Amino acid sequence: MARVLIVDDSPTETVILEKILTKNGHEVLKADNGADGVALCRAEKPDVVLMDIVMPGLNGFQATRQLTRGADTSDIPVIIVTTKDQETDRVWGERQGAKGYLTKPVDESELIKTLKSVMAA
Numbered sequence: 001m002a003r004v005l006i007v008d009d010s011p012t013e014t015v016i017l018e019k020i021l022t023k024n025g026h027e028v029l030k031a032d033n034g035a036d037g038v039a040l041c042r043a044e045k046p047d048v049v050l051m052d053i054v055m056p057g058l059n060g061f062q063a064t065r066q067l068t069r070g071a072d073t074s075d076i077p078v079i080i081v082t083t084k085d086q087e088t089d090r091v092w093g094e095r096q097g098a099k100g101y102l103t104k105p106v107d108e109s110e111l112i113k114t115l116k117s118v119m120a121a
Contacts, residue, residue, distance in 0.1 A: 001025040002047040002119060007037030007063065008081070009055040013104060017050060017081070020108045026115075034058030038066050041073055048119055051098070053082040053089070061096050068097025077118040081106055 004026050008014045011032075018028045029046055031037035035058045041049055049067060053060035060080060067073045079100035080093045090101045099118040102111060 001027070002115065003027045003029065003044070004115070005029040005031065005037065005041055005044065005046040005049045007031045007034065007040075007049060007055075007060070008052040009033055010052070013052070013081075017106065017111075020106070020111055024108075024112055034060060034063035038063050038073075041067055041076060042070070045073075046076060048115060049076060049078045050081045051078050053080060053084050053093075061092060064093065064096040064098050077121070079114055079118060081111075
């Protein structure tokens with residue numbers, strides 16, 4: 001299936017996402033902050049990135065912008081996965097280049113459906 005990079009500073013959220021992804025046959029890479037997520041994405045070239053927003057240092061919006069506008073990573077879709085569920089957050093995420101936006105707690109079927117959709121695009 002797909003190689004998925006999870007970028008989230010919450011160990012609990014990371015474990016939840018990892019369980020869903022591995023159960024559905026995906027390989028998982030993990031980073032616990034935006035800067036490490038960008039670096040790992042550039043090094044490993046995953047098929048898709050699941051990006052939290054609220055993280056120390058480089059936040060998810062900034063990391064998404066770096067990935068979607070980087071020459072070496074612009075073809076890797078980013079799905080924002082966050083507790084921020086305001087419409088302004090969704091719009092801002094899209095403006096940073098995110099291809100999907102899910103709110104926590106993540107529904108397993110919605111996550112898998114969104115993954116398939118952004119990878120097919």
